Amino acid sequence: MVTALSIAGSDCSGGAGIQADLKTFAALGVYGMSAITTVVAENTQAVFCRQDIAPDVLAAQIEAVLGDIPPDAVKIGLLPSAAAVRTVAAALKGTALPVVLDPVMVASAGQTLHGADMLEALKAELLPLVTLITPNLAEAAALSGLPVENHLQRQAAALKLKDLGPRVVLLKGGHLDGAAEDLYYDGEGFCAFTSPRIDTKNTHGTGCTLSSAIAAYLARGYALAQAVEKAKAYITGAIANGLALGRGAGPLGHFYLQDGKQEEGS
Ligand SMILES: Nc1ncnc2c1ncn2[C@@H]1O[C@H](COP(=O)(O)OP(=O)(O)O)[C@@H](O)[C@H]1O
């Protein structure tokens, strides 16, 4: 059985965070496990409050998984503090696992999801350990300190992020106008993974879903660029099959592949 671990926050409304990751793993035929970093009270409209998990309990969750059911890949989502970043970095150092990092900072509803000390720790201690980082436009600007308003600026930001240590940078374009173009940079060259923009308000959890789908495909043995290509196809379908639940940005539809359609190559 192919396995993957998500280290991320809990979204009680089920659209983002650990809940989105586990649904994605299941939809893609991967046995999912979780280490929860923080419990967020949120829904399709707003974030209300959060309770961060103590670093020793976070470390114990990761150790419990790694020591018994070693995952084939790891996805990291919301890390609420520098202490959480350091805990995860210490737990993963020396494991040689493929690690996908979604550097979550702000919920689509607008609220910041981390403490002020998180950003510097993420850059210094975690980015050198990860295989692939998937910032959205705002996250890329915050991490690189560069503007990302046009294509050339986004390329420059990707170069700067690559210098911080990940093997590959995938700068997501979900918040661009026009096509949803994600820029992929592996240190040798750029390529774009692009889909038409889907006109919907139900986009809660798009970043979580894309990064966990990439982790699932890496766990299944796909090479990096191919894992991103397949994950992009999965997220596009999940957005197209989004669910009109709640009064705000509704969640994605994760199980559309099982509605009589088979995933190619599975
Ligand atoms: N309306 C949309 N139509 C098609 N693809 C989208 C849409 N919104 C986001 N995406 C895609 O979803 C993925 C997540 O991107 P993004 O929304 O930028 O992340 P985040 O949730 O972290 O802000 C990317 O592959 C992006 O291109």
Ligand SMILES: Cc1ncc(COP(=O)(O)OP(=O)(O)O)c(N)n1
């Ligand atoms: C617990 C938790 N983790 C992450 C997010 C952010 O999710 P993301 O997929 O990046 O995007 P939005 O749905 O917020 O656009 C979250 N809200 N909660």
